[in-house]
Amino acid sequence: MPPSPHRVVPRQSIAILVSVLAAIVVALFFGFAALTAVPPALANLASEDADGRTPVTIESDDLRAQIVAPAGWVVVHESAASVIVRTPDGAMSARVDLVDEDPSAVVSAEPGLATSLRTETLTSGLTAVHADLDNGGVVAGVALGGDGSGPSARVVATVVEEADAAIYRPALAQLLDGIAP
Structure with missing residues (x-):
């Protein structure tokens, strides 16, 4: 076959x-x-909900700061020297990191400044320098030294496009007041 x-x-x-x-x-x-x-x-x-009392420590080389985020905020640990904090509604977020520059230099170096630099003393007694950004956000430098100079905590806050940035100013002020050396 x-x-x-x-x-x-x-x-x-x-x-x-x-x-x-x-x-x-x-x-x-x-x-x-x-x-x-x-x-x-x-x-x-890498994240946790802030209780408004417990500080989060960030450190880099010989720099160190503690941040007490307002209760209910989400704290995301990016690295040992950087955290991102978000409001409970997620509309505002702020990156906080340590820099070995004084607050005025920190703020001046940020691209997209929309206003001139403003300096104020926080309720904590620390000096903060801040300015508005073109995108509706804010950049701030909080002096970690008692004399208003030296190393700083840099805070770059942004809001989502749909949000009114002015509504979040008190929340940002509360965050800045929660920064300590």
Whole structure:
């Protein structure tokens, strides 16, 4: 009998092929799910809700500051020398980091200044220099030394586009008052 031009595939081979394809689809599904779920979960591990009393310490080399964020704010630890704090509604966020410059230099160096520099003494007794930004945000430098100069905590606050920045000024003032050497 001459060889058949058509090869018959056994049912067992079809079952193995379907199983392999199903395993690939399941692996792709779990891979996509992991890519979607893992980054937010890791971000949550680095964040905490502020209670309005417990300070968060940031430090870099020989610089150190403590920040007491208002109760209900979310504090995200970016690094040992930097945190991001967000209002409970998420409309305003502020990055706080340490710099070895005086507050005036910190604020002057920020791109997009919309107003001139303003200096004030906080209720904590520390000196703050701040200015508005073109994007509706605020940049501030809080002197960590008692004389208003020396190393600073730089605060760059932004609000979401839909929010009125003026509404968040008291919240920002509360945050600045929570910074201590």
